[in-house]
Amino acid sequence: MSLPAEILESYHQRSATLAEDNPAWLAGLRHRAMARFTERGFPSPRAEEWKYTNVAAIERKRFPLAAAPGTVDPAWVKDYLLPDCWHLVLIDGHFHSDLSHPALAGDVVFCDMGAALRRHADLLTQGFGQAVDEEHGFIDFNTALFHGGALICLKAGTHLAQPIQILHIQTQEAIAPTRHLIVLEAGSEATVIESFTGRAGGLTAHVTEAVLGRDARLRHFKIQEEHDHAFHFGGLYVRQADGAHCRQVHFALGALLARSEIHHRLARGGEAVLEGIHWADGRRHLDSHTRLVHAEPEGVSRETYKAIAEGRGRSVFQGRIVVEAGAQKTDAVMNNRNLLLSDDAEIDSKPQLEIYADDVKCAHGVTVGQLDENALFYLETRGIDPEAARQLLLYGFVNECIEAVDVEPLRAYLHRRLDSRFNAIELENLP
C-alpha cells in the first residue's frame, strides 16, 4: 500500500460517513470494500491484467475526494449536452439538479443515486453488485466511496422514448467516484450515453453496472474526452439474460491516463457488439480491457477496436473472449486495428481466447501498421499536401467509427469534436 496514511484516513472517514447514511445492505458492502482497498490499494502492474498500465502516478497525486462540486458556467456545460436526450449531470461526482432532467418514475425510473437510495432501494438491490465480475482496487474504491450516480430502470417491455445522457464533468484536481446502475427488465430497450469531460486533471473512478433481462436491448455509448492531465478509471459491467442484446461503443479521446473495463456476460442466444477507438496522441495512455464471457450456448459477439498512437501516446488493448464449457454454438469475432504513427508511440495489443467448449466459431485478428501509402499518394495527386493528406486519412480512420453511431445528436456532436481537432485542414460541415 503506497497511499499515504493521511489520505487513506480521509477516505476511511468519508466511507464511514457515507455508510451511516446508507441502508444496511449498502453500508455493509462499503465497509467490506474499504477494508479490501486498505489492504490492497490500487492494482499494481504485477497483476497480469494491469501489466501495461501503471497507476502509480495516481497514488503519487494524493488526490483528495471532491467534497463539493466546483462551479461551472451553464453555457459551457450546454456544449456537451446533446439535444433530444434526457440528461443527468454530475460535477466532480456530485449530482447537479439544475442541469439535469427531472427524475422520471413509473415504467421508467431515471434519477440520481441520492434519490434512488431514498426512494428506490428495491430497484437498487435488484441489480447492485450483480454485474461486476472483477475485484480490484478501483472497484472497491468506487463501492466504498461512490456518492453521485444514476439509476435507470425500465419495466418489462418498456422502450425508452429518447436516449439518456449522463454527463460527468471534472473541475477539480480531486476524485469523483460515481456509480450507475442500469436495470432493463425483459424485452425493454434503452440507449444510454455516458460522457466524461472536464477542465481539470482529477481522477474519475467510475463504475456502471447493467443488468439486462430476457430479450432486453441496451445501446451504450461511452465518450471519454477528459482534460489532458486527468486520470480515468471507468468500468462497465453488463450481465445479460437469455436473448439480451447489447451494443457498446467507446470513444477514448481524452485524459492523460485512462483505463476502461468493458465486460459482458452473455446468456443463451445473447448478443454483444463492441466497438471502440483510442486516439492516443500527445502523452496520452489509453487502455481498454474488454471481456466477453459466453456462459451459455448460441451467443454471438462482435468486437472491433481501433487505435491511433502518435507523439508519445500509448494504446493498450486487452481483449479476452471466454467460452465456458457448455456454451456451444458460440460465434465470436474480435478485431483490433492499430495505427502506429511515431517512433515514440507504443501499441500493446493482447487478444486472448479461452475456449472450454468444442463446437464454437471464434476468430480474432490484430494489425499494427502505418497510414496507407497508396491512399496518401492518391490524395496528393489531387493537390492535397502530404501533411493534410495524412490528417485526412487519420480523420477517416476516426470518422468511420463516428459514422457507425446510430444516435443522430451524438453523431453530430462527435463530428463537431472531430472537426475541431483537425484544424490543420479546412473542414466544415457540408449539407
Place this chain on the structure above:
Amino acid sequence: MTQPLLKIENLHARVEDKEILKGIDLTLDHGQVHAIMGPNGSGKSTLANVLAGRPGYQVTEGKIWYRGRDLLAMAPEERAREGLFLAFQYPVEVPGVSNIYFLKAALNAIRKHRGEAEVDAMDFIAVVKDKMKLMEMDEQFLYRAINEGFSGGEKKRNEILQMLVLEPALCILDEIDSGLDIDALKVVARGIEALRSPERGFLMVTHYQRLLDYVRPDVVHVFAAGRIVKSGGPELAKELEAKGYGWIESYREAQVS
C-alpha cells in the same frame, strides 16, 4: 514560340531494381489526345505513374518538361496544382472520408495555389451535381467514403468526375477503360470528350482499341519493352487491333536486327 504541354526526352525509369522505361521520347501539344497502347509489361502504366510522381518510381535518365517546367523537380501535389491529373488504373479506397469533402479539399488546394478564393459551398455542390449527371452517378455517392464499396465501373466514373471538377490542363488516364462494360465505357468517354478543348491535353494509356472508338486520338504510340516502337494516327490503333500485339513484337525484332 509556345512551349508544348508535355515533352518527354529520353526517359529511363526503374521500379525497384527493374528498368522498365528505356528511353521514351514524346511531345504532346495543347489540345491533343495521345493514346499509348502496348502489351502488358511494356511500360505504359509506369510512364503514367512517373508523370504523377509515384514514390518508388525512379527516373534514372532523361527529362520531362511540363509547360516548359522541369516536372521531375515537382512534388506530386505540386504537379496536381499545376494542372496535371492522373486517373488511376486502380482508384484507392479511403474509408471514413466522404467524396464530397475530398473533392472540395482538392479543388480548394488547387484554387489556393492559383491565388483564387475558396469555392462557395453551395456553388460547389451545384457544379458537382451537374457533373455527376453527366457521369450518370447517383448523388448518394457524394456522401459515401471515397471509392469504398464502389464497383469497378463506379470507381472509374468517380475518377472522371474528379477530373471534371478539377479541370486539369493535362489529363493522364491509366487504363480508364479496363473492367468497363460498353455502357460504362460510353459514359466515361462522354466525360472525357466534355473536357476536350484547344488548351487541354490527354494522354490515354489503354490496352484495347475500344476506347478510341469513342475518344478519337490525334496520335497513337505503341509501347514495347519500355520503348515507343511505332507512332502514328488513329489508324495505327485499328491496325494493332487487327494484327494483335504479336505484330508489334515482330516489328520490334525487325527494327533491332
